Amino acid sequence: METLKHILENKKCLKLICGAGNENIKEIEKLVYVYAMAGFNFFDICAKKDVLIAAENGLKRADSQANICVSIGLQNDVHVSKAVINNQKCINCNICLSVCPQNAIYIEDNKCSVDEKKCIGCFKCLDVCQNSAIITEHKYKAPHTMLLPLISEKIDCVEFHCTSDKTNEIIDNWYKIRSLYKGLLSICLDRSKLGDDYIIYMLKEMLKKSEPYSVILQVDGKPMSGGENNYNSTLQTVAFAKLINDAKLPVYILLSGGTNSLSTKLAKECEVNVNGVAIGSYARKIVKDYIQYDNFFENDLLKKKAIAVAKELAQDLLKYL
Numbered sequence: 001m002e003t004l005k006h007i008l009e010n011k012k013c014l015k016l017i018c019g020a021g022n023e024n025i026k027e028i029e030k031l032v033y034v035y036a037m038a039g040f041n042f043f044d045i046c047a048k049k050d051v052l053i054a055a056e057n058g059l060k061r062a063d064s065q066a067n068i069c070v071s072i073g074l075q076n077d078v079h080v081s082k083a084v085i086n087n088q089k090c091i092n093c094n095i096c097l098s099v100c101p102q103n104a105i106y107i108e109d110n111k112c113s114v115d116e117k118k119c120i121g122c123f124k125c126l127d128v129c130q131n132s133a134i135i136t137e138h139k140y141k142a143p144h145t146m147l148l149p150l151i152s153e154k155i156d157c158v159e160f161h162c163t164s165d166k167t168n169e170i171i172d173n174w175y176k177i178r179s180l181y182k183g184l185l186s187i188c189l190d191r192s193k194l195g196d197d198y199i200i201y202m203l204k205e206m207l208k209k210s211e212p213y214s215v216i217l218q219v220d221g222k223p224m225s226g227g228e229n230n231y232n233s234t235l236q237t238v239a240f241a242k243l244i245n246d247a248k249l250p251v252y253i254l255l256s257g258g259t260n261s262l263s264t265k266l267a268k269e270c271e272v273n274v275n276g277v278a279i280g281s282y283a284r285k286i287v288k289d290y291i292q293y294d295n296f297f298e299n300d301l302l303k304k305k306a307i308a309v310a311k312e313l314a315q316d317l318l319k320y321l
């Protein structure tokens, strides 16, 4: 099996982001299967044992030994937050149902609710609710405690979502994670929420006790942007990668946040060096119509169609890496 470090050094890393908060195990098994069949070599999942088993099952079905990363996050980082509906304020207009990319919102007994396991915290529902009936919730567990039950499992990377201006909290959690897990770590930062100077300062602090190239930096340009396939969506992550190139930090760089089939092409055209790409919303969106069926694994035509679109995406991305 090709190690993750080797893949990164060869600048051929294709990572599928299943969603740091996505606990929908049926969807995860299908996503991992489809994208492993398409040649993706890295999978990013929520740090829960049942989710890890689902991802491993997806890899087994594809006969793949691709790498797995588990994601943990600081309180209030959007990637690990969920939407909750306040039924005192909700007027059942159903507008939020139509924008949820995960089909996580449902109506039962005339009450609108969010399926916590399906919600990935994109907050598109919150943006459209005109009655302020949706709030964000983070059932906070310290990141290292999320990791404890998975330490003895076969994982290839741990990703830390740490978009916050609370430097001490970030550093404290970062070193707790480092002391627990000796393999490759990944940092996911959202440039749209933090200033450039702060990001570089924070990263230099976090990298102080790390060997060169023992950390992946996932440069989240426009997180959970909805999966549009245009240059505008992916521009921010390329600009973020350029910032890291210019700072000459000894990290592997993965484009993410607004990534789509044009991301590596834009990076190449802008002469921005990256080690690969992490892709979530867009990748999930293009296979959604096929994997939504309960009998997906029994239906060869659905599998074939899903793998074909995933392969096309992989080829578009690899062409410019």
Ligand code: SF4
Residues within 6 Å of the ligand: 085, 089, 090, 091, 092, 093, 094, 095, 096, 097, 112, 128, 129, 130, 131, 132, 133, 134
């Ligand atoms: S958009 Fe707001 S008011 Fe409408 S169904 Fe959703 S939560 Fe309720």
Ligand code: SF4
Residues within 6 Å of the ligand: 082, 083, 099, 100, 101, 102, 103, 104, 105, 114, 118, 119, 120, 121, 122, 123, 124, 125, 126
């Ligand atoms: S729109 Fe996003 S935040 Fe809202 S319920 Fe759906 S997945 Fe969760």
